[in-house]
Amino acid sequence: MSLRESLLCLLTARPMTGYDLAKQFDVSVGHLWQAPHSQIYPELRRLEEDGLVQATDVPRGRAVKRAYSITDAGRAEVARWVVEIAPSSRVREADYVKAAFLEFATPQQARAQFRALHDHYRATHASYEAHLRDLEAAGTALMQTRLEAAAPEDHDAIVAFKTHVFRGLAQRAAMQAIWAEEGVALVDHLERRRATAEARRAGEPSGI
Amino acid sequence: MSLRESLLCLLTARPMTGYDLAKQFDVSVGHLWQAPHSQIYPELRRLEEDGLVQATDVPRGRAVKRAYSITDAGRAEVARWVVEIAPSSRVREADYVKAAFLEFATPQQARAQFRALHDHYRATHASYEAHLRDLEAAGTALMQTRLEAAAPEDHDAIVAFKTHVFRGLAQRAAMQAIWAEEGVALVDHLERRRATAEARRAGEPSGI
DNA sequence: ATGTGCATGTAATCAGTTACATGATTCC
């Protein structure tokens, strides 16, 4: 249930519309938790009902948009959540399930799987690294706003926790990319071993 | 949707009842994908409807139990799935979302969070390592059955892909444990920095 | 005028969780 909390955390920076929040789920928090707008709009209504956010209609041409801002109750909820020791969530390692059963694929197919994983982890790594550099330079628009509103003595912590997170994730993705490459090498190795074993059988026919 | 495929993969080893499968989701595949029996029983019915598995009633005392075995269509489905290049699933990094917003916690609370994560990653690491050792010795009961049914030249691959997976996951968990420890150190560092900054302000009062 | 971005929703469906419910078997 991190959607709710992610929305609240985003709103600690500044009031935003559902559309703004959805965009943040594409760029900043989106690296950690993804959600489509079809989930965001109803959730904001629920947060409003619960008094954790407050909506104000902002004119936009002759139409209006709903800007949500966090309430004191919302800030209290963030403070509660951030401290709560969460029970670990159910394991969901789809990539690894498949990799564990690559015995059912041909060597070529298994290699293609590991190569696809490698590409994916590399791309993930690159996007984490890019976001990390942005954060380190306090370069994201949202971070700017966040820091402006915060006391100067809090600036260090605000940036440091986020960079720590993305450094960790970047490292993890880099490691996973190497793991996927090793997977390719493993397939090669298994293929060679099997070939030698077959050659041995052909050269030294059994006594049947 | 890895539940379906995990069930099929388990049934490639031997026919099993829903209860047997649920137990495997606690020990072997359970390290990669978890599911409660309330999800497994209906899914098996659906797999049966789709002709991917076949149920036979096995007497047990005066009651009967339903043993499911994989069909040729089921094996074909596994072969299709294992080769399919899956679009990467939505990002869901609940731990990291929280860690990114630890600015809203006190230093003590932030340390407690990172310590909890550390404990969790260490425990995860230990369980991966234990399972890895089992697999390397081909020691799990299911692996025994699997190997007995398979051609000798396939044994290497059957074991190798699974050990590769668990080696990767163990490494990942070890890295995450270190990251969490570094998180504790980061909180210490931020606390010291803030204390020095405050001391400086006290010693050098501003000209207001 | 036309396309791109801003803006907000609903509906149907699917996957996953938690709780409830029941009964047989086996071992002590």
Added chain:
DNA sequence: GGAATCATGTAACTGATTACATGCACAT
């Protein structure tokens, strides 16, 4: 006789996905 384990489900609910649907604003 009682506890643990084997065995199989249903129901209510929550969370997440995908598709459908609409309309204004602004720049070219």
